[in-house]
Amino acid sequence: MNARPEKLVVVGAGSWGTTFAKVLADSAIERGVVEPEIVLWARRPEVAEDITARKRNTDYLPDIDLPACLSATTDLAEAVAGAGLVVLAIPAQEVRGHLPTIRAHLDPAAVVVSLVKGLERGTDARMSELCAEELGLPDERFAVVSGPNLALEIARQEPTATVVASADPATAEWIAVRTSGPYFRPYTNTDVTGVEICGVVKNVIALAVGICDGLGYGDNSKASVITRGLAETARLVESLGGQAETLAGLAGLGDLVATCASPLSRNRTAGRHLGQGLSVEEATARLKQTAEGMKSVSAVVDLARRHGVEMPISEAMNAVIAGALDVDTLAGLLLARDLKPEGRS
Incomplete structure (x- = not known):
């Protein structure tokens, strides 16, 4: 652990990537680190310039002042070189394309952290699997951060908790120390x-909740979708060897509730647009950033089918996104299941 460089890098300068870089910077300042080096990789030069010169990300966090120690670059190799922590904060479908450059410049002791909440289409791969495959990364040098983490609320320094998960508890703790601060509380698990x-x-379920919202359905309908969505998530988690306890925690129920309830949620917003009659293309155009649920739902359904897991809400969302199901028929489809005890549904 002591040989790991203290330079920290976030790959992706959208709202969550920028906010997470702010969390890292504020944590370093709180811990008394002298001249912390926190670097963001931005795809667009104007965003990098805005962050470095003006300490703002006008496109994604227009009213937030960023810490003075934050800088940004469009050179991914330059960003990653010499970093002890590399955080992935880009859309799931873009991750594989960036990993060769990251691998070529990754420090031998560096840890890679995923903030990505999506699966790769075509392979159904989780980000942990992609990083193991493309970076040759052992389990103890990978972690995922997830929870009820709406970027703008965290950027405003509103109290938030999250989960840092790694196969190696020491790695999770190392990351937790570097993210912990007055407004951000990480918990760890394996x-x-x-x-x-x-x-x-949860992003797929948030799409369904957003559609209910757009159709004018009330809280009973949305609560039913959230609850049944948690049940089908549990079935997939357990079929893949995950732990049931995770569903009851911040990364499970906590993130699901926040994403389905908040107007800040991109996936709920996308679903609301669909429920109001917009096409998938029109709903996508309204959003500034990727709604991962729309991009990953086909992979979720494919993964579930391969493992024999019933996921009716995800199946319905996949059909909606593919244009095979009209949103007006959604309620009937979600409720048209055989009667059975709740615990078996």
Whole structure:
């Protein structure tokens, strides 16, 4: 642990990537680190310039002042070189394309952390699996951070808790120390699979809740979707070897409730647009950033089918996104299941 460089890098300068970089910077300052080095990789030069010169990310966090120790670059190799922590905060479908550059410049002791809440289409791969495959990364050098973490609320320094999951408890603790601060409280566990799957599927469920909202359905309908969504998430988690306890925690129920309830949620917002009659293309155009549920739902359904897991809400969302199901028929489809005891549904 002592040989790991203290430079910290976040790959992705959207709202959550920028906010997480702020969390890292504020934690370093709180711990008394002298001249902390926190670097963001941004795809667009104007975003990098905004962060470095003006300490703002006008596109994604327009009213937030960023710490003076934050800088940004569009050179991924430069960003990653010499870093002890590399955080992935880009859309799931873009991760594989960036990993060769990261691998070429990754410090031998560096830890990679995923903030990504999606599966890769075509392979159904979780980010832990992608990093193991493409970076040759052992389990003890990978972690995932997930929980009820709406970026703007955290950027405003509103109290928030999260989960850091790694197969190696010492790695999770090392990351927790570097993210802990006055407004951000990390907890640790070893259930990487469970935490990843909870983060992926909750976005799909939030799409369904958003559609209910757009259709004018009330809280009973939305609460039913959230509860049944948690049940189908649990079935997939357990089939993949994850822990049931994760579903009751911050990465499970906590993240699901926040994403389904908040107007800040991109996935709920996308679903609301669909419920109001917009096409998938029109709903996507309204959003500034990726709604991972729309991108990953086909992979979620494929993964569930391969493991023999029933996920009716996810199946319905996949059909909606594919244009095979009209949102007006959604309620009937979600409720049209055989009568059975709740625990078996």
